[in-house]
Amino acid sequence: MAKVSVLIVDDAPFIRDLIKKALRSHFPGLQIEEAINGRKAQQMLSRAEFDLILCDWEMPEMGGLELLKWFRGQPGTGATPFVMVTSRGDKENVVEAIQAGVSDYVGKPFSNEQLIAKVKKALQRSGRLALLQGGAPKPTVSSGLDTIANLTGNRRAEPPPSAPPPKPRPIAPPAVSASAPAEEAPVAAAESVRGQAQLRLPGQQFACVIKTLSLRDALVVVRRGERMPQVFESGVLDLEQDSDRSVARVNAYVHAVASMEPKMDCEWVKVTLKFVDQDPEKLDYLSRLIASGTAQQHYSPGA
Template sequence: MSLKVLVVDDASFVRDTVKRTLRQFLPNLELHEAVDGRRAMSVMKLNKIDIVLSDWEMPEMSGAELLQWVRNESKSPEVPFIMISSRGDRDHIVKAIQSGVSDYLAKPFTAEELQRKVVKQLNKIGYKESKRPAQRDSAFGSIDVLTGGNTEKRTVDSAPAGQQKGQNIFAKPAKVVSAKTGGFEGRAQLRFANLTCQCVVRELSLQMMTGFMVRPEQLPGLFDQAVVDLENKSGEALARLNAYVHSLQAMENNPDTQKIKIVVRFVDNDPEKFEIISKAIA
């Protein structure tokens, strides 16, 4: 029997990352996905889901609201529910556990961390892995990340009301503000799975951020997940944005240079965050 997993996140990049990782260690996998809690509810009403992995901050219906519905109104109130969030502060984690989550996974996360959390919950419900080998990524095996095509995937229509399918709220011409020209004034902290870096913001737009940072001992890789904690010049938090590494460039013609230019692209599809960035670069 297939293991039915529901992945809920408004960012397609995060959903694809989770799905790709799950396929690497779980055989007989039937993947379902949704862009917010409301669509996740629709999936769960039509399918008996074995485990839920859900983002916490989403438009339309948050992960917290979805969790309340699952525990109090759904047909599967005991289903394992793993919260995935870019908020890693202790108070938030404690509050989530008190709300009824089964476990917590902080963004950005490694494949090993995700596997450990999922396997722990599957062991609790007595799931036994099939002898059929799990799918392994290859040059062609992960082509669905680029095309969105996957015969195993059952997807609830992910286009929010009033938005055409395939359209992204960030898919409009970017308003780019250069730090040199006196537009956005602030800084950012970049959080990766295994390191945190301070970054001077060079350019900021609705789709991406360009910045300068000191070279860490271990550089992040292209397409690595990142969380951008954006601050104004007074050090006040403006936004917490999910992103991925788009490019890395040495700022000097020297292999020992300590100055790195980094470009990250935002993956959130949240109108609230969209508005925050718009105000920041206005």
């Protein structure tokens, strides 16, 4: 069977592990390499060829867009699929990625099904999927990925949430764990931050109230939806600073979930998020947000 290789580029170990686990479960014969940022990926791509590149956008030293522009400038790379896996879903970002030569786009947070579908699509176009599955390569299909619709049309559109929930009244009884360990881990060195944000999980999003925020984690309160957030589920916390309306999309995973009331049908739940980004720019943003003590709600259509 021919060898098919993929390079995963992301500064967050949690995200890299998430992608590796999904790929190995669906493609046992796939060779997987990883890089912690664009600079490291550039060195690896200078020494070896890969059949697919899955790359984050915001990383230290060299970001995904800079890596993409460099890669497309190298001879013989036009047919290699380069897929952005990132929380940046704004129109201007997508247009910029198209102009740089991106092949496709996977928005964070993503489900395994969404990721695998994009990987299959990319490998099918390059003729490598059949090799991975042990058959003869099929003819290359023209991608036609030269419009925003082609990049974003296959992503599940998520309607913007309704008006943000009111800040819940303090509850006297102690919290009862819903789907987390019995003792909820404290938010280390956290500061009280007044404001709201948006928590995006695969296939679902919540308007949330920020209770505490630190450089490593956050404690937010959300209204219980059709399903509860799950421990170790990946997500993105959209934060907007009041002073300049700038937005940070912080990648995280659900560390703990606890009810606000000691009953099974509680309406409000507390969610502890652990941040996984190691990008200095995002850490600086969080520092400024914590210092200001205020976070405004941000909704990003189509993100």
